[in-house]
Each structure stands twice: as C-alpha cells, then as structure tokens.
Amino acid sequence: MGKLKTGGAKSLGDDPLALAALYFAGLGVKWKSQAEAAQKLTNLGSRVRRAQIQQAVAVSAFPKEVLALFSDVGMLHETARQLIRARNKIGITDLVSRAALVDPGGKSRTEIVAHLCGRESDKALRATYRTDSPLALYRRYVEGLRAKAWATMREAADAMGIAHSRIVCASAVANLPEELTSVLPADCLTFEMGRAIADLVAVRGVEAIRKEAVAARNLVPRLSPQRFLARLMGIDGSQFVAKVRRAPERRGRPGRLFVEIHLDATDPDSESRLELLIDCLNVEFAGRLAKAESGAKVSTTIVAPRVDPRGPYLAEQQRRLNRPAPLSSLSIPPHLSGSMGANRSDAVPPFGVIDDRSALEHWLSAYENPATRNRYRNEVERLLLWAVIAKRKPLSSIDVTDANEFINQFAVDPQPRTVWVMKGKRSRDEPTWRPFRGPLSHESRRKALERLRKCFDDLVLGQYLAANPFTTVNVDPPSL
Template identity: 70%
Template sequence: MSNVNTGGSNNLGDDPLALAALYRAGLNLKWHNKSEAARRLTSAGLRVRRDQIQQALAASALPTEVLALFSDVGMVRETARRLVQAKNENGVSELVRRAALIDPTGKSRTEILAHLSGADRAIDFRDTYKKDSPLALYGRYVEGLRLNTWASMREASEVMGIAHSRLVSAAAVAELPRDLTSVLPATCLTFEMGQALADLIAVRGGEAVRKEALAVKRLGRQLSPQGLLARLMGLDDSQFLAKVRRAPERHGRPGGIFVELHLDASDVDSKSRLETLIACLNVEFGKRLATANNAASDADSIAVPREDPLRPYLAEQEQRLNMPVPLSRLSAPPHLSGATGSNRGAGKSPLGVHDDRSALEHWLSAYENPATKCRYQNEVERLMLWAIIAKGKPLSSIDVADANEYINKFAVDPRPRSVWVMKGQGSRDVPTWRPFRGPLSDESRRKALERLRKCFDDLVSLEYLVANPFQTVKVVSVSKSSGKVDILN
C-alpha cells in the first residue's frame, strides 16, 4: 500500500485506489464481502459505503496505461466514477487508445479525465505533440501503430495536428546510434541536436562519430550540447565554441537570432579571420534581404539580369578566409578534415587519430630531433594546405594525378604568391605567415618528394591510408633554355 497515491485526501473514501487496496488486503481476514467491509470501516470512523468500494474496485482494475496517467495528480471518487462510465460506454480498448495519445505532463486531473472520457471537444490537446521531445513524439507514433490508431506516418501527423516533417525528424533522431544518444542527457536531445548529429554522421561517418562519443563518455563530465557537438566533430570544446541563440518573443514579435562565438584570445589569427567572416555574413544576409524586398516590389515587372556589385567584394573576403594557417592551428571543415577521405584505410587507427591533421601530428611526434621534425612538418603542412585550399579535398583523398601536379607544377611556382609565398622572415605565430619561401628548385622538390613518400608509406603501415599516391611520382625538370624535359628520379 505504500505506492498508493492518496492525492492529498484525508478521507479514505475519496481515494479509490487506496480504498481498493485496503479492501483486498482485508478480504477473508477482516471481512468477506463489500457490505461487511463498509460496515467495519465505517465503525472505525472511515465513512465508507458499499457502492464506493464497488466503484473503487472497478477503477483499480483499469489497464495500467490508464492508471499511469494519474500517478502525479492522483485520483478522487469522481475520477473513478467518470473512468468507469467511459469504460462502459466506449470499451477498454478505446480507453487505452486515448491514453496513448496524451502526455500527462503539466496537465490537471480534470484535463486528463476529459481526454479519456471524450469530453475534450473544446480543448485542443494537439499542442501536446508540438511540445514533445523527438523521442517522446516517436514513441507516441509507434504506440499509435500498435493500437491501430493510424496506419502511416502521414496519417499520424494529421491526427496529431503536427507537420509531417516534424514526425519524420523525430524518427530520424530515434534511429541515431545508441552509442551517441546515451552520451546526451535526455533534455539535450532536441530536434536541432538530433538533426546536427545526423548531419555529422553523414559527413564524418558513423564509426568516426561513435569513437568520439565513447571518448566523451570517458571524460567523466557532462558537456553542454554545443560542447558535445564540438567534441563529436573532433574539436576541443575548451578552445572554441559557437552556438545560435534565439531571443524570446516580445510584444507579439519574434525575437532576433544571435550567434555567440567563444574564441581562444591567444590565437593571433582569430580577430582578423572573424572580421572577415562577419564581412561575408553581412554581404550574404544583406543581399538576401535586398533580394526579398525587391521581389516584393518588382513582382509584376520584367526581370532584367544585373551584375551583382557585391560579388567581387564577397569573393575577396572568401579568399581571405582561405589563407593558409600552420598545422597546429588548422581547423578544416568536416568535409575536408579527412575523417571520410577516399584513400582512408579500413583498419583501426592509433588512439586519437581520427582525421588528417591528427594523423600527421601523430606521425610527426615520432621525430625527437627538432630540425628533422621541422623539415618534415614543412612538407606535410604545405601539401595538406594545398589539398584543402587549392584542390578542395582532404589530404587523405588526393590521388596520383594530384601528387604529380603538386610536385611538378604547383611546387615549381606556387600561385597566387600572395596566398602561398612568405615575404621576408617570420615565425608561424604571425598573421602574415605563408608555407612557402618561394618556388622550389629541382633539388628541393626531390627532397620534398622523398619526405612525402616516407610520410605516406608510414600512414599506409598504420592502416590510416590504403595507398601511397607519391609512390610512382617522378620529379620532372624543364630546362628554361632548351625546353628539354629531364626525369630526375
């Protein structure tokens, strides 16, 4: 009887579930029927009638799906009477069907009872579904299928009064790997987070994201949704955090949307790159707003193609964003990170190696001599930046044709020079750093090829890569005076 919810009543007759439990506990011990139980309980000062016991027993026999709705708000005598009446009028199966279609959270006893008894015609309970979490909404959909409340997702969305796309999104979240969803607190698995996780899996691959999720679990601390997403992307959430925030509605007007960025102040490139990014956003969204306004006023006019005066400026700003940065500060977008490169091996990579940057850092860590490590870092750094910026592909996706182009064309004359060639001297910490000091001579390209072959051979041995695209590449020297082509190696 300790689990019986009395609903705060001092009169046992006002709590049908408690009364039913008490009657069954004393049956054949203190009384043999309902009339005798009513007399003995009344003589004890509990004021219980036979019909109350009968009603309480009928209510307590209802399916658990129905009774569970009242676990927080409790049940009183009138509740039991109305429930029994609804069961007699509509049948038990209909009562269970209605129970599956309501979320009791935040609802009063009267609202729940009105829904179950069919007296809720003036109340729109469909708002319940609009506030459901993805997993709760999908759970209701599955339960509706089981009870034959609907036969398809589209029919379910019509009954629930929600967009079909919302139910589809809920299903997508429910189908996320358990290794991911178990990392998130239940309150964090929103539609937005679920969609972000699905997109991340599509870009990085399920196995790569699963490894990151397991690493997050081993941290032993709870991350914010944005911090968790950064970790799953392979970023340290303590170094960078970006999130979108919507202000609350005021005076009937929707609140604005804000982007919050938390950057490492010690990164010398942060301010200049952020200013460039903001310039691009101003152009992009300003152009969209102008287009929308012009479309509204020019709907009946003949469209005449016009040159966009902002295009050269936008192209210049985007080019600034693509300036090379040292390997230690490189943060490639997911599709260029190499997590799903076309030359990636199927074997298990070393711990912490999940993309091209981490693979190169792992490889470089084996060299203890600073001068040797610096020479190798120069070569792999140049190649990775060229692959991302010039070719638009991750390092782990370059093929033999790319390798040959890099050694025998690009390295001969890195262009544009403003992007690739350093003016004067400077360390990797200055914003004007560039990976090249000028064109590479034949001998320099030969040494570069040897170092890159060594790097890719080792990455193949680690099973990070499948093949070495530099294996068959030869350094080609073109004599400027005679035009003669020589194969140096």
C-alpha cells in the first residue's frame, strides 16, 4: 500500500545543520546578512527566522565529536538550543568530554541530549514516558521513528519501559480529527478521555462526532471535558447533569464512589442515549471491579452485569448492524473496527490510519478516476460488511478460509437476500440500499477477487496488514 501517506518531509527550518550549510553557501552571493537570508528564505516559503539562522550557525561550529552523535538521529532547533545552553553553562571542553562517553547506538535524540547536558539518567527518562499525556507520548514515539531508535510500536514500548497498548492508545488519540482535539485543552486529553472519544468515533461514525465537536467549539462558555464527552454521546448538555460524590470514610477505609445522573425525563431519546453511556461505563469499570483490591471500592448507580460485563454493550452494537450501510456512513463497533485485528502488522501504522475503515478510505483516495474508485469501493465495501455482519470479525482478522468462503460461497448466493440484495437500483442514501443486486457470476467473482487481492497487497505493502489472505484463493469453476 505504497499509496498510504506516512508523513510529510521536514521543512528547511527543522534542520539547523542543513540551514547553516545553506546560509554559508549563499552568503555574499544571495544575501549579505542573517536578517536578509531569513527574509529571502521566508519569501520562498521556508518560514525561516533570523534567530533560527543565528542558532544554526552557532551549533554548526561545535566540534565534530559532538555533532557526530546526531549523524543518525538528526538534529532539531530545540536540540541546538539545548546544546548551546549546555556549552554556555559547562563550557565546550566539558561538553566534548561528555560526548566521548556517549554511545549513540539505539538512543533517541532526546536521550543523547540528556546525556550531554547531564540532565537526566536513563531511569529518569523512562519515568517520563510513563507519565506522558497521549499527545506527548505519541510525539516521543514519532521522534524515535525519525531518529531510527525503533522501527515498530513494540520496539518503542520495550525501549520506553511501557505497555505496547499504551502507545497504541496514544496513536489513536493523536489521530483523532482536529475538530475534536482542538475543543479540549491538551491537559484534559488524558488516556481515559482519548480512549472514550476514540470508541465513540467508532460507534457513532466520524462525521457525526465531528459535527458535534464543531457545534461545541462555538459554545460560550466552553464545555467542560465531562460535558463535552456527554455531548459527543448525543446527550444535550442543557438537559444533563452528572455528579461524582464519595461517601464518608468508614472504619478507616475510603468511602464508596457514587455517580449521580439527572436527565430530562420528557426527552424521548434520553433513555436510549443513556443506555449507550451505561454500556461504555460497564465495559470500562466492570473488569476493574472484579480485580479491585481491598482498598477503595467503586460503586455507581449502574449495576454491572453478573456474567459478561460486555453483554449489553455487544448486544447493542449487534443491533446497530442489523442491516448493511455504505462505507461512508457505516458505524462499526469498537471490537469490530480492526484497531487490534489479528492480521494487523506489528510495523508502524501509516499516519491517519487507525482501523479497517480508515485504511480502506485512505487506500481508495489514491484513485482519482471516479469510475475506478467506485468499482474498488464496491468490492471492499461488500467484504467489510460481510466480515463485520456475517462473520462478526474485523476485516483485518479474516483468514484464507474466510476469503475463500466469501468468493466461492457467499458471493455466489448472498443470503439472507432481504439483508444483502436490493430490488432494482437504489441510492446509497436510501434505507433500502443493499451491497448486492443479485448473485455474482463467475466473471464478476473473478474481477472481485482481482480487486480484493490488489487492495490487500497494497495494505500489506503499506505495513497495515501482515499477510494477504486472498493470495492463494482461486475462483471455483462454474458448475455445469
């Protein structure tokens, strides 16, 4: 999937050593001073400030023993700024002495600077990873990728001394639509808040959540994080009040926590929307209740299910999948989204691709011809719908057996017809739209297989999937 974008190139102002080399190359020819160079480079679209050039020139004069440490990981202006401060504080001789003790192998840019400046030990650096916010942790992870300190999320997790799932969650939060992240202050976007919003995006669809966020951004005063989350769930903030209170301490043990939720009983949608909120809370807290220590206990006005805490939640999601919907408006439950699919690659996921639907949409966007894009969309749409509705598994979890079943059994006669086959031609916005107009002929299945094989090959090349289940699948010969 070479078509998937994996991030843009750095701008000129990001690399102080390259900027210094460019400045000296043009000195006396294209400009006569740092201020003139900054102006001309900015006019060319590079957005370079005089202070950046001054800083770049200063750090380029550092001894090669120091600069050589950054040959693999590169240098940013923040790196240059810290090195100049260290030189001013301890002197260039001591800085060179420290450089001789640093082994840059496997270290990120941040760790090398920390060693040179004598600011933090490896143990202290690892501690900061565990306390980072999702956005800060994701920035550290991306910086490590650029610095080639690690190549996958698992390698990054091992190097940072944190759980792999924590980086996965940070990536999901960082790739939320900008309309969502801009509404909340950065310090409010915690792992818990980010995970809840990511789940809501998967449940309600990105467009519905984006519209709620845009509307909330224009409200004065700005909504609190709790009220913002409630609005994303579809609950009107003016009719909703939620409080958390703790009971008094008893016998030296902390009191139980209670959640009070007050809704406008006249709103006909309040009950169904509150059920969604309750399901999310049950999924989040029921597992913790079972493992709770003898200390503080959590109790709410919501009773967790006794058998499977996810039961009501999953039942609700299955009801949401009672009929197929076009790819653009499909609301896929989090457990079927493919964010943790069995066939997902361990390599770095492409930027902006966090689940199966976003991977398919990104892949389709590479086809500029509308007719070609629509043909590919129809095939991957059918497969995705069949995977989540008929097989109850993410697209990124289907195997060779599933792929063969789809091509040589299901596509031959999509059943039940009332769910999969539409009568006549229907607009994709109509409730009676279905992904099939009837059984696929042998030739149609052959073309479908070619397109699906192409799609999955690209997803493997783009390091989203580990393998292509359609590689060995063939279309069965037509029955006589």
